[in-house]
Amino acid sequence: MEETMFIDPQRCIGCRSCVAACRECGTHKGYSMIYVDYLDRAETTATMPTVCMHCTEPTCALVCPADAIKMSEEGIVMSALKPRCLDCRNCVNACPFGVPKYNTEMHLQMKCDMCYDRSSEGLMPMCASVCPTGAIAFGKYEQIVPLRRTKPVNVHVFGNQHVETKVYLMLPTDADAVEVDGCGVFEGMLQRPAEERQTPTVESWIDTQVEHSDKSNEF
Amino acid sequence: MHTIKTRDKFTSVVYGLAASAGLTLLVIVGSRNLEHYDAALFGYTVASVVAFGAIVYRYALWLSRPATRIYWRRGWQLFRDRRRLAENTKSAAQTITHNLVEQRFIRRRGFTRWLMHALIMWGCLLSAAVTFPLVFGWIHFKLEGERGYRTYLFGFPLNALDGRSVAAWVVFHALDFTAVMVIAGCAIAIRRRLRDRGAIALQQYMLDFVPHLLLISVSVTGLMLTVSSLWLGGYMYSFISLTHQALVIMTLFYLPFGKLFHVVQRPASVGVELYQRRAREMPQAACARCGVEFVSEMWLGDLKQVVEELGFDYTMPDGRQLQDYCPRCKRVMRGLSYASLPDRTAEVFRGSRAEGKETMNAE
Numbered sequence A: 001m002e003e004t005m006f007i008d009p010q011r012c013i014g015c016r017s018c019v020a021a022c023r024e025c026g027t028h029k030g031y032s033m034i035y036v037d038y039l040d041r042a043e044t045t046a047t048m049p050t051v052c053m054h055c056t057e058p059t060c061a062l063v064c065p066a067d068a069i070k071m072s073e074e075g076i077v078m079s080a081l082k083p084r085c086l087d088c089r090n091c092v093n094a095c096p097f098g099v100p101k102y103n104t105e106m107h108l109q110m111k112c113d114m115c116y117d118r119s120s121e122g123l124m125p126m127c128a129s130v131c132p133t134g135a136i137a138f139g140k141y142e143q144i145v146p147l148r149r150t151k152p153v154n155v156h157v158f159g160n161q162h163v164e165t166k167v168y169l170m171l172p173t174d175a176d177a178v179e180v181d182g183c184g185v186f187e188g189m190l191q192r193p194a195e196e197r198q199t200p201t202v203e204s205w206i207d208t209q210v211e212h213s214d215k216s217n218e219f
Numbered sequence B: 001m002h003t004i005k006t007r008d009k010f011t012s013v014v015y016g017l018a019a020s021a022g023l024t025l026l027v028i029v030g031s032r033n034l035e036h037y038d039a040a041l042f043g044y045t046v047a048s049v050v051a052f053g054a055i056v057y058r059y060a061l062w063l064s065r066p067a068t069r070i071y072w073r074r075g076w077q078l079f080r081d082r083r084r085l086a087e088n089t090k091s092a093a094q095t096i097t098h099n100l101v102e103q104r105f106i107r108r109r110g111f112t113r114w115l116m117h118a119l120i121m122w123g124c125l126l127s128a129a130v131t132f133p134l135v136f137g138w139i140h141f142k143l144e145g146e147r148g149y150r151t152y153l154f155g156f157p158l159n160a161l162d163g164r165s166v167a168a169w170v171v172f173h174a175l176d177f178t179a180v181m182v183i184a185g186c187a188i189a190i191r192r193r194l195r196d197r198g199a200i201a202l203q204q205y206m207l208d209f210v211p212h213l214l215l216i217s218v219s220v221t222g223l224m225l226t227v228s229s230l231w232l233g234g235y236m237y238s239f240i241s242l243t244h245q246a247l248v249i250m251t252l253f254y255l256p257f258g259k260l261f262h263v264v265q266r267p268a269s270v271g272v273e274l275y276q277r278r279a280r281e282m283p284q285a286a287c288a289r290c291g292v293e294f295v296s297e298m299w300l301g302d303l304k305q306v307v308e309e310l311g312f313d314y315t316m317p318d319g320r321q322l323q324d325y326c327p328r329c330k331r332v333m334r335g336l337s338y339a340s341l342p343d344r345t346a347e348v349f350r351g352s353r354a355e356g357k358e359t360m361n362a363e
């Protein structure tokens, strides 16, 4: 599979079509594996769509005690093998992107597998097929990138850790990587005095309406 | 990144060899110095001894994975806690009945799936419970009087059975019943695998079909033996018997390396559940960003240790580890880093109170 995904959060309008469509995928029928998170609901309508970035050295697979998370030849990091997964949730908490979901009742982990039933046949993953703004795109690098002014980057730096991924994030700058080095605050906040900049501890109304699954990663 | 160390490989080989040797010894002792050992079953015995060694080798290698090792050690450490021995035993018993025997969690994945698995699992386990002791000479029968059979276990006499009774019929045909169970279970599984879009995309021949084909062919050839001896006067008996033996040996050798390894691996859920139950009672770690208590401190500590052992370094500038944040905050933090990327030519997101108004006025 030469195709991969290109995520452009700037384009995300938070419509959650992808969240609904994701449930239709054959490999995790009925359960949505994508997230659309509010960055700071008191400040902005901006949302962050998160799919699995498919790391080239997946932390989730390495911290799995059951050796249940495998990679396909194309570099897709799969959901845990059903006979093996012990629902220990190591992957859920080790993943730098906060992606894997778990279900205790079923003793099972599942995660975004780029809709392997579709993408392995060249079809778009469900999320990309319904995204109205192109925030989530699927295709070959040579096809997608010339259409965009944003820069495709597949390296994240979390503190000291470089993480390279199969999926690209589209950056509005010349940066070569996305650096995550702390809690972060929304840009509007930066113009405020430092003491006001902390993340609000009280959840906004909309945050309380977010699906349970988005908060706990339990599907 | 993590690769298997030569030392771990070596220890695993030693464990494997020791296991094979141990089983050989048990065969000799259990059959009273091979007195009750049936030489015709020599092939099966050798294969079982080798496969058992291979399973133990694979298990030991599996335990050398950093994540597995820490669960293994911590699981036993928690279990051995004297003050909680009663609770721990209860927890283990609960997991064994709910997860290993009743397999409620598979039931929740789907009823047909559960039925499929129950048929395969009980079919195989019961077959194994009948055949292995016979093969190893641990059980044998002796004719008593006209039609009485007395069972001997490890050479010790047990109850006698009327050879013409219903009970005896069931016992002597146990393997026929279990063979039918296995065939039915595998048929359900194969049916799903031929129809389910998700399964079709993910499955691999060696991993997902071979086990069913092996189990079915073992069961069918087993049934053919009964048919041959009961109704066909032993027609082709030795040929079928040889084929059956070859298939059983292939299945035994498939055990440690293929999908069926879960049979030995899965009981680890006893330890994992114990770990989780104990962890829930311990101090909880709060997410460094949103303050939600999301895992226990012990668990987070163990996880961070594994992550480090694997060669990752998720240390953040403030000295915390990325794993100190809950999954949702990790996603938001990444979003915020994206939003505040330096050197950009225009704002990344519109709609912030401070900047949004200005931009709107300007347009």
Ligand code: HEM
Residues within 6 Å of the ligand: A082, A083, A084, B099, B100, B103, B106, B109, B113, B117, B120, B121, B122, B124, B125, B189, B190, B193, B208, B211, B212, B259, B260, B262, B263, B264, B266, B267
């Ligand atoms: C220790 C008890 C066992 C447990 C907890 C267990 C658990 C599981 C689980 C969770 C699955 C995946 C089911 C799914 O697709 O959701 C599975 C699949 C399977 N198990 Fe077991 N198992 C056990 C014993 C056995 C035994 C003794 C056998 C017989 C050899 C067996 C044969 C299989 C087969 C063939 C599959 C694959 C079915 C398929 O997906 O096509 N299992 N097992």
